[in-house]
Amino acid sequence: MKNISLPVYNEKITALIGPSGCGKSTFLRCFNRMHDLYPDNRYGGEIRLFPDDVNLLSPDVDPIEVRMRVSMVFQKPNPFPKSIFENAAYGLRVRGMNKKAELEEKVETALINAALWNEVKDRLQEPAFNLSGGQQQRLCIARALAIEPELVLFDEPTSALDPIATASIEELMLELKEKVSILIVTHNMQQAARVSDYTAFLYLGEVIEYDETKKIFTNPEKKQTEDYITGRFG
Amino acid sequence: MEREHTIKQYDIELREIREQLLEMGGKVEMMISDAMKSLVERDTALAEATIAYDHQINRMEVEIDEKCLQVLARRQPAARDLRFITLALKIVTDLERIGDQCRNIAKHTLHLNKEPVLKPYIDLPRMAVAAATMVREALDAFVRGDAELALKVCGDDTFVDQLNSQIQRELLTYMMADPTTITRAIRVNAVAKCLERVADHATNVAEMVIFMVKGKDIRHTA
Amino acid sequence: MNLPDTQSIIRRQRLYEQLFIILGIVALLVALLTLLALFTRLAIDGMPRLTPDFFTSFPSRFAERAGILSAWVGSFLVMFVTACAAIPLGVSAGIYLEEYAPKNRWTAIIEINVMNLAGIPSIVYGLLALGLFVQIFGFGQSILSAGLTLALLILPIIIVSTREALRGIPGGIREAAYALGATRWQVVSDHLLPYSSGGVLTGVIIGLSRAIGETAPIITIGALTFIAFLPTSPFMAEFPFISFKWVLDPFTVMPIQMFNWTSRPEEAFQYNAAAAGVVLLAMTLLMNGIAIWLRYRIRKTIKWQAAPLQQRRQRNRSCPFHNPQQPHRNSKRKHASSTFITALFMP
Secondary structure: OOOOOOOOOOOOEEEEEOOOOOOHHHHHHHOOOHHHHOOOOOOOOOOEEOOOOEEOOOOOOOHHHHHHHEEEEOOOOOOOOOEHHHHHHHHHHHOOOOOHHHHHHHHHHHHHHOOOHHHHOOOOOOEHHHOOHHHHHHHHHHHHHHOOOOEEEEEOOOOOOOHHHHHHHHHHHHHHOOOOEEEEEOOOHHHHHHHOOEEEEEEOOEEEEEEEHHHHHHOOOOHHHHHHHHOOOO | OOOOOOOHHHHHHHHHHHHHHHHHHHHHHHHHHHHHHHHHOOOHHHHHHHHHHHHHHHHHHHHHHHHHHHHHHHHOOOHHHHHHHHHHHHHHHHHHHHHHHHHHHHHHHHHHHOOOOOOOOOHHHHHHHHHHHHHHHHHHHHHHOOHHHHHHHHHHHHHHHHHHHHHHHHHHHHHHHOHHHHHHHHHHHHHHHHHHHHHHHHHHHHHHHHHHHHOOOOOOOO | OOHHHHHHHHHHHHHHHHHHHHHHHHHHHHHHHHHHHHHHHHHHHHHHHOOHHHHHOOOOOOHHHOOOHHHHHHHHHHHHHHHHHHHHHHHHHHHHHHHHOOOOHHHHHHHHHHHHHOOOOHHHHHHHHHHHHHHHOOOOOOHHHHHHHHHHHHHHHHHHHHHHHHHOOOHHHHHHHHHOOOOHHHHHHHHHHHHHHHHHHHHHHHHHHHHOOOOHHHHHOOOOOOOOOOOOOOEOOOOOOEOOHHHHOOOOOHHHHHHHHHOOOOHHHHHHHHHHHHHHHHHHHHHHHHHHHHHHHHHHHOOOOOOOHHHHHHHOOOOOOOOOOOOHHHHHHHHHHHHHHHHHHOO
16 A cells, blocks of 8 residues: 555545555555454554544554454454344453443444344344344444444445345444444445545555545546546546 | 546447537527528528427437436436536527527518518627527537637627627617517517527536536626 | 257266266165175174173173173273363364464474374374373373373364364454454454354364274273273262372273184174174264264354245245245254254264
């Protein structure tokens, strides 16, 4: 990656678009230090998280702490093969929370925020795999929300879902942005246009253009951006 | 050089819309000169043909509208393509109105041809030529994405407005001098008004071209 | 496309398919029937001797009075020690190699050597045990030495099956757990161990059922062939109520007892050996059966894929295309048996 510098605003949705292999997911995974899990990776530069202005990439900062403030939803829904309740509660258990009442309250809040509570409230002990694809993804979102993060990362969250499930997840993101900041990577440009407030167009590891979404999609500054958006790329 | 879309059919569809718009513009230009010719040469047959010709213009409006809708539905155009399609839809409306104005001119001509000539027509043909040029240049600007040409068209509107005022003053003196000329003068005035409106529609097209090219909306400003 | 041509091609392909199916069935039958013949022979010879006395008597010079008490108790105790040694070592090693070890040259060398261990002849293990456990460590010719030797023998099996089981867990689960802020140990203990327990258990039981029949290393470390006593009982009357003195006692195991009997000239002892063989076979089948049953149970609780579509439709009552005519009972039974069969063949 080369010289990426862009802001991620509070309580807004920022989208990263660009052709495959341009580094969007790689960049996204820096935010919660996922690259630490694999050998031979090195971070350069800083990611500063406000209000306390801490550099998330600093070797002095424990990746576990970073992941407790920045959570992630993946491309393919990956709930644990446990019950629905346990899935949502896992992030809390990891922090040592195990009082039943407290867990139940937080799990309920998370499931309500993920627009899943009404569908699962009377079958919380059932295996998570009994849910449909869209419901599983919402469960993963609930799991990510239960720990009350400051920033939620979405890595192509709907590319494995059908259009109806996709629409419900997009609607969910629009509701969520009032509570958390969202950074989403998508290769579906129309999704970025529908959902995000700010869009960054990445190509070959660089930010070609970053601006408000409505400007990028009606009148972008750079020709490369326009070519990509209008389908003249490649 | 504008790059082509990855999907070739998309390029073909946009090109078809562009060509049909130009064709419509050409037909409309012809209507303006035919309408004026029928007035100056007192050619009733030509006037009636011009009135009938408006149907073709209307049909083209429907066709181009349909093509644009298809592109909107199927291609989800963005940025420059989106501006092109939405403005093509508006330009088609303006061209159709120009066609309507030409039909109105021809209708007035039918009435005027039944009565003796009021005075030699000098300024009206000049207005018609100016208006037709404006229409042609506005469409050229649209197709080529030439903002400078479009700006020139916006400026040319002043000339047409001046000619219109001049004709009005002249007709006023005729009407005050001789009341029997009033009906003919009013019709001639109406023809001038139609031409002035044609020029206004051409100006609209030019302003939209500037918006498409520059991304800046200069409509409804000074 | 010439229709008669394609039809003759299809016909020929179908013919090959039928031939292959017949070949497969024949091969299967040959193998099964041979096994069946051997077992029947064993059973015919041995069944008459399978009386309760057989299980509760010690070996004796008189064939009619000889029994396998010391042998099966010995086998059981040796398996117990083997399990206690091999399971923690093997599973931990498997977890370490799969999750913690960095992927460099040294780890690759270790991995290759672990695979090689599986191919070493068992008698070499016996020699190693003789030198290391019996003499250097001074455990003597005891259950402890035998258990440790067999543990070494089956260690590669357990390590490999642990690693395979861990690899079978989709990477998305790991990433999801880490992304929630879990430490590596939390990921291992909360997720990886529970989900892989099926595979691990399978590996353990396969290893144990191999160990139960190993004769060469036990002979090498000197299990005695004529033991007319049991090792010291683990249960005592007074505190601390559990004794471990039995690990250092001399012992014998089932294969050795059989070997001893078959080398006697009297024909009666051959029948004893056959009976013992039946018992040994039964023990092995029992262990494998337990493995299969455990896998089946675990497979029911940990589902990687969603339940078959029939069952999901039933559950998803909000689905507008729900077909109320589906008989609930039938689908459940079908699901159960298919799970059982897959449990048989897949770890």
